Amino acid sequence: MEISYKDIKVIGFDADDTLWVNETFFREAEGQIQQLLLEYETPNKIDQELFKMEMKNLPLYGYGVKAFILSMVEVALELSNYNISSKKIEAILKIGKNMLEKPVELLDGVEDVLSVMSKKYKIILATKGDLLDQERKLEKSGLIKYFNHIEVLSDKQESNYSNLLNQLGVKPSEFLMIGNSLKSDVLPLVNIKSNAIHVPFHTTWVHEQVSEKETNGKTYKTIGSLKELLNVMEY
Known part of the structure; x- marks a missing residue:
């Protein structure tokens, strides 16, 4: 019609x-967080848990990079049984900051x-x-x-x-x-x-x-x- x-x-x-371009940067960040958390889980499991955390947090944080950063940190804490180092938390925050600083x-x-x-x-x-x-x-x-x-x-x-x-x-x-x-x-x-x-x-x-x-x-x-x-x- x-x-x-x-x-x-x-x-x-x-x-x-x-x-x-926007979503491409999220896919890149997901790959980076997988590498950071490999000692705790498989890439596929990390990806699944991150998405579940994003959905759980959506009513609280809404959409965007900052919400994504908070979800990454929470997933890292949970998958590491709260044993993840402060250096790795800093690295996760850096992933998020790099996303916010991407050229348009x-x-x-x-x-x-x-x-x-x-x-x-x-x-x-x-x-x-x-x-x-x-x-x-x-x-x-x-x-x-x-x-x-x-x-x-x-x-x-x-x-x-x-x-x-x-x-x-x-x-x-x-x-x-x-x-x-x-x-x-x-x-x-x-x-x-x-x-x-x-x-x-x-x-x-x-x-x-x-x-x-x-x-x-x-x-x-x-x-x-x-x-x-x-x-x-x-x-």
Whole structure:
């Protein structure tokens, strides 16, 4: 079924892994923590326990690198039966700090797309994660000039988006969300009768993955790269 975007007035862009690289750094950090804790457990077990800890802590810490650092420290303490050295705890903290200091690597075509789209539509950034970290990345990205509104959400569920649209004074039919996560950037919008375009990234956090059953019957478009958005929106 052909999807029409003629009524769109506001376009929201996700940030991490839609505008710039993010998840790749988490995969690298997971490999580093595995090496640090090899004397206590296998890499697969460490990975499993870290994910379980992240899920346990999500309601308390939310999303982002800082939450990830705390979960890494807790896993290290538990797997070592609280015998891990202070040097290794320091090394874990260093992994996290290195993540926070990573340069912002824009994905292909991002600035060209934002430059063109911002001339016709109101453009907003709608992301989740740690406020300070997202502000830092946005500032380093050089993209802030294209956005009319910046929203760092605690989560991306239907209620979060409904509140955001109310705040912006825009109808669901007039809003289009662009992002790499079906769970966070696409399905909640479709469920509130809004619009979404999926731009997959090469790696996805397990927590953000969805089943075929969850996407069955849902109306949205998938494109291979952000650059294809200009064709979709008929530029």
